Structures are given as structure tokens and as C-alpha cells.
Amino acid sequence: MKRxxxxxxxxxxxxxxxxxxxxxxxxxxxxxxxxLLLGFTGSGLIAYIVAAVIIPEE
Structure with a gap:
């Protein structure tokens, strides 16, 4: 299974x-x-920070 x-x-x-x-x-x-394109909208930066916190490290 892919994670x-x-x-x-x-x-x-x-x-x-x-x-x-x-x-x-x-x-x-x-x-x-x-x-990067989503980062210009403002919500993309928040989504990246949330993903960095939620997604576990390999």
C-alpha cells in the first residue's frame, strides 16, 4: 500500500x-x-504549512 x-x-x-x-x-x-502558484493566493502558503505539520516524515 502506498503512503x-x-x-x-x-x-x-x-x-x-x-x-x-x-x-x-x-x-x-x-x-x-x-x-508556488497557489502560494500567491495566500491559501496555498497556509496549505503548505499545514501539510508540513500533518504529513509524517519518511
Whole structure:
């Protein structure tokens, strides 16, 4: 069974985007760009912080 974890190897800040990229089998750079675009809305930054706290580390 596949589980969502924050990545230890593929991280820039907390490993959230790297973990989501690994989970979805997508390049983490694409996930990082989407998070950056959502970050401009304000709610994306809050969602990233919440994900960094909730998602367990690998």
C-alpha cells in the first residue's frame, strides 16, 4: 500500500512537494510550481504549512 510521506531525499524546504511528487509519480518540480502558484493566493502558503505539520516524515 502506498503512503504519503515528506521526502528526505527530494526536499527544498520541508519535503512536502517531493513527497507528493513521489506519491503521485510526478516530477516534484511540477508540484513545486503548482505550490508556488497557489502560494500567491495566500491559501496555498497556509496549505503548505499545514501539510508540513500533518504529513509524517519518511
Amino acid at each position: 504519503l510521506y515528506r521526502s528526505k531525499d527530494n526536499r527544498v524546504l520541508c519535503g512536502v512537494c517531493g513527497g507528493i511528487g513521489d506519491y503521485l509519480n510526478v516530477d516534484p518540480t511540477i508540484i513545486r510550481l503548482l505550490c
